[in-house]
Amino acid sequence: MQLGMVGLGRMGGNMAQRLRDKGHEVVGFDFNPEGRDVESLADLVDRLDAPRVVWLMVPAGEATAATITSLAELLSTGDLIVEGGNSHYVDDRRRADDLKARGIGYVDAGVSGGVWGRQNGYGIMVGGTAEDIARVKPVLDSLTPDAGGGYVHAGGVGAGHFVKMVHNGIEYGMMQAFAEGYELMAASDIVDDVPGTFDSWREGTVVRSWLLDLLVRALEDDPDLEGIRGYAQDSGEGRWTVKAAVDHAVPAPVITAALFARFASRQDDSPAMKVVAALRNQFGGHAVSKSTDEPAHTPRS
Incomplete structure (x- = not known):
């Protein structure tokens, strides 16, 4: 046509x-x-x-x-x-x-x-x-x-864009889960091959998906993701999905948390985490050095 x-x-x-x-x-x-x-x-x-x-x-x-x-x-x-x-x-x-x-x-x-x-x-x-x-x-x-x-x-x-909105909200949650899994394995002293682990999941596992394929591709190009800034934009559909969940009284904690995680990625030095660090220091003596980001424990009197 x-x-x-x-x-x-x-x-x-x-x-x-x-x-x-x-x-x-x-x-x-x-x-x-x-x-x-x-x-x-x-x-x-x-x-x-x-x-x-x-x-x-x-x-x-x-x-x-x-x-x-x-x-x-x-x-x-x-x-x-x-x-x-x-x-x-x-x-x-x-x-x-x-x-x-x-x-x-x-x-x-x-x-x-x-x-x-x-x-x-x-x-x-x-x-x-x-x-x-x-x-x-x-x-x-x-x-x-x-x-x-x-x-x-x-x-x-309206139904076409509504289900596409929900699709993108689900996508937010899936991406965030892969991201948190990556950070956890990379932070441990247990896993020697994080990219290889994700690659192994592409066959025979319940988490195999196109998103996983794309993550493996990214890790092949840059195994430690050193060339990528930890900043994730949101295009609007995630916000609309969360709003729709509120409007219809449907609990959507995973999608909501994934959206908020993207907001956190835009903060070089999170004001909220400054408050958390300050409170921990006040009641527990867990002072953090601004220059080294290393915890300095101060015993309580």
Whole structure:
């Protein structure tokens, strides 16, 4: 089928190439001139045959909102927008209502697979009406893995990004568990081969996973991770997952702790841990030298 793709970065560009490899016609636009097929959103709409399908892969937030607002003025009744970024599901519902008043359909698509998706296929979680999903099914079939799977019509508008949000929250927890396991083994005087241990877990164990494969790859490049700063950004989905858990009174301690651990990674000298160190020193005499970070025990009187 014919498809407009807005956003040709690491995800959108690879998705467009995978679709072209599968025989689809993709007309691509990006605000960066490099690699785009048309010069503007208006040109993109003009190049597509009605009824049009336009898939967005732009950063969540203001960039997505502005792009949808612009497209709403250019598209016609019967056209369809697929939002494939990481929008908040609440925004999806509001946008779908606004576009419906113009006769324009809306599908929210959570996409997972990273830079490996072009080769391996993507996991795609969509929300919308059955009719709108059917219109983009050829694209979904081509983007997902050749062996099958990797796709779910999760529900109405908003459901696709909701389950992608939960997916990313689970990802936070899994990554944090691997990270803590690494630190524990590296800190011990028992394990001589930490990278080899992770590599051995890739076959026959219950923790084998693609994330484990990626960790082993990273350790092959840098066994002690000396070239990596211990700073982890969060892209928003973890926060939304925790908020949704609060809204629905669902306990989510692992995901919540993993999110807070990322916040802690941004502190060179944690104020909270300064308080902990100060309190320990007050009641237990465990003073810590700022210069050496070595505990200096001071007996209590």
